[in-house]
Amino acid sequence: MGEGAIVDPPISIRKQPMPTHQLSGFTTEATADIISRPSADLVALSSNELMVARKLAYNPENDALGEGDFWAEYMESEDDCMAARQVVPFDTFTLSVWHTLAADMFEERSDERDASQIDRLIERRGLFPHDPANRPWRIALPAIELQIALEKDIKAGSCRTADARIRVDALDQLSGMEPDFYTDREAISTAGWDALSVTIFEQTCTAPTGVRFGNIFDRPDLTTGTPLAHARAQLFELQTALASATRSRRQDPAFKIYVRGMMDELLAMPPLLEAIHNDHSGAFRVVAAFLDDHHPEWSEGLSKNQAFSPLLPLPVDWNGHVDIVGLVQDSRARMSAETVGVAPQFFGLYAGRRDGSSVWLGAAACEADAHALVTRLG
Numbered sequence: 001m002g003e004g005a006i007v008d009p010p011i012s013i014r015k016q017p018m019p020t021h022q023l024s025g026f027t028t029e030a031t032a033d034i035i036s037r038p039s040a041d042l043v044a045l046s047s048n049e050l051m052v053a054r055k056l057a058y059n060p061e062n063d064a065l066g067e068g069d070f071w072a073e074y075m076e077s078e079d080d081c082m083a084a085r086q087v088v089p090f091d092t093f094t095l096s097v098w099h100t101l102a103a104d105m106f107e108e109r110s111d112e113r114d115a116s117q118i119d120r121l122i123e124r125r126g127l128f129p130h131d132p133a134n135r136p137w138r139i140a141l142p143a144i145e146l147q148i149a150l151e152k153d154i155k156a157g158s159c160r161t162a163d164a165r166i167r168v169d170a171l172d173q174l175s176g177m178e179p180d181f182y183t184d185r186e187a188i189s190t191a192g193w194d195a196l197s198v199t200i201f202e203q204t205c206t207a208p209t210g211v212r213f214g215n216i217f218d219r220p221d222l223t224t225g226t227p228l229a230h231a232r233a234q235l236f237e238l239q240t241a242l243a244s245a246t247r248s249r250r251q252d253p254a255f256k257i258y259v260r261g262m263m264d265e266l267l268a269m270p271p272l273l274e275a276i277h278n279d280h281s282g283a284f285r286v287v288a289a290f291l292d293d294h295h296p297e298w299s300e301g302l303s304k305n306q307a308f309s310p311l312l313p314l315p316v317d318w319n320g321h322v323d324i325v326g327l328v329q330d331s332r333a334r335m336s337a338e339t340v341g342v343a344p345q346f347f348g349l350y351a352g353r354r355d356g357s358s359v360w361l362g363a364a365a366c367e368a369d370a371h372a373l374v375t376r377l378g
Contacts, residue, residue, distance in 0.1 A: 037119050040126030043088050044140055044216055044224045047080035047201045049101055050088060056097045057208065064210030073204055080201035084125055084140040084180060084224060087214035092207060103333070110333040113325070113350050115357035116315075123229045124180055127216070130223040139216055140180035140224045141196070143171045149183070149192035163187075166258045170241035179233040182225055193217065231269040234262040235276075235287065243286045259290075267295065270302070277302045311362040311373060314351050321352035322361070322377065324370045349373060 045053070051074045060067050090098070096112060102121040103110035111117065130137050141149070150164040150171075171181070185193065197217040206212050216222065238259065242250075249255055266272055266287075276284045276291070277299050291298040326337040326344030337344040347370040350358040364370035 038122050038126055038128075038226045040122050040128060041090055042127035042222065043090055043122070044084040044125045044127055045086045045088050045101070046082045046084050047077040047086060047199075047205065048082065049084075049104070050086045050205065050213065051077035052104070053088075053093050053097050053101055054208070056100060057093055059208075063208045064206065065208075073201075073206075076201050076204060080199050081196055082142050082145050083196045085197065085202075085216040086205065087127060087216055087219060087222070100332075109329055109331075111360060113323075113334075113348075113358055114360040115353070116359040123226045125224060126226065127219075127222045127224055128226070130221050135223060135227070136184035136186060137220055138182040138184050138223045138225060138230065140182055143174045143178060143181060145196060146181050146183060147171050149188045149196055152192040152195055153189050163254065163258060166241070166255055167237075170237055170244065173240045173244045174236065178236050179229070180225065181233045181237065182230050227265070228269055228271060231265045231272055234265055235272055235284065238262045238266065239284050239287045242290055263290075263295075267298065273298060274302050278304065310364075311349065311377070312360065314361070314377065315353050315359055317354045319352040319354045322374050323350040323352065323358060324348070324367065324374070325350060326367070327363070 054070070055074060058070060060070075063070065065073065095118070096110075098121065099110045099112050099114075099117055102117040105124070106117070106120060108117075125140060147168050150168050153164040154168065197215070202215060216224065241255075241259065245255065276288050279285075279288070325348045326346075327334050327348045328337045328340055328342055328345045329335065334348065346363050346365055347367050348363045349361040349370055351361050352358050362373070364373055
């Protein structure tokens with residue numbers, strides 16, 4: 001467990017629902033005994049994500065757009081680029097809407113009890129003050145959009161062609177819903193940026209009040225995502241690049257520089273090193289082997305989890321409470337069976353945190369098994 005964790009607290013099992021959680025990390029005054037989580041008043045959303053949120057929140061009685069105009073705007077968003085470039089104040093939408101967006105991003109069910117969904121969304125898409133002295137101006141892009149921008153450099157034959165080709169080849173191997181990738185003006189040409197930033201929808205999108213949402217391309221004072229999110233994305237890219245590289249490619253000086261840059265950021269992120277160290281799926285075995293060969297000390301001091309655990313790790317700021325909640329679920333969300341008024345399909349376990357929020361630990365088929373799992377936590 002990390003610094004600030006409670007050591008062997010007495011476990012308190014609670015069957016009653018916890019109060020609606022406060023946004024963890026969204027307070028202005030940090031509590032000394034709570035590990036810091038990223039906070040952001042602004043979030044970067046793609047046009048389509050933004051309009052999904054607008055659709056969920058749309059109320060024709062108090063929205064500036066009439067129903068016809070709203071649906072025209074919604075349809076236009078589906079033809080827009082996927083860059084997370086809309087600057088959206090967090091208080092634009094309710095927690096329920098943000099949970100739905102987070103669940104879609106992470107390909108999981110929405111769960112309004114699980115504050116970690118919001119934590120991860122902010123880690124990945126929060127907008128933070130840009131400090132030019134310490135980090136570049138970064139914008140979140142899915143792999144296909146980043147490829148499009150990089151290919152502009154390749155076609156133009158710029159001085160960055162070799163670096164761009166290496167990244168395009170790696171990104172081309174990726175499939176599915178990987179984390180956002182992050183890039184900046186130093187890595188992409190003006191033509192590449194223009195390919196992402198100029199679209200029809202950019203001129204039409206408005207908030208429910210009628211005020212136009214801002215655009216990240218117009219905000220050099222903001223950068224997207226946290227350093228952990230940036231390193232997490234590079235971990236996926238690094239695994240793919242190393243796994244697909246031939247022996248001759250690995251000896252290419254440009255490729256070595258490309259790998260070294262990502263490796264440096266990864267080595268500075270203990271949470272990711274611990275995840276690699278405890279990965280039993282083999283998802284990052286190539287990265288682990290590379291670390292063993294080139295940085296043999298990388299795993300020193302990292303804890304080794306059990307080979308299998310039915311529960312996720314406890315949060316480092318666990319308050320000693322575990323809620324057992326009867327749940328039902330559909331393809332989109334997990335919900336309290338009591339709230340819906342039906343018998344539970346299964347029982348979920350939620351660990352309380354010191355700020356009053358809770359996070360998902362796992363589930364059991366019956367209440368007795370849930371209690372047995374809680375007992376094992378001690």
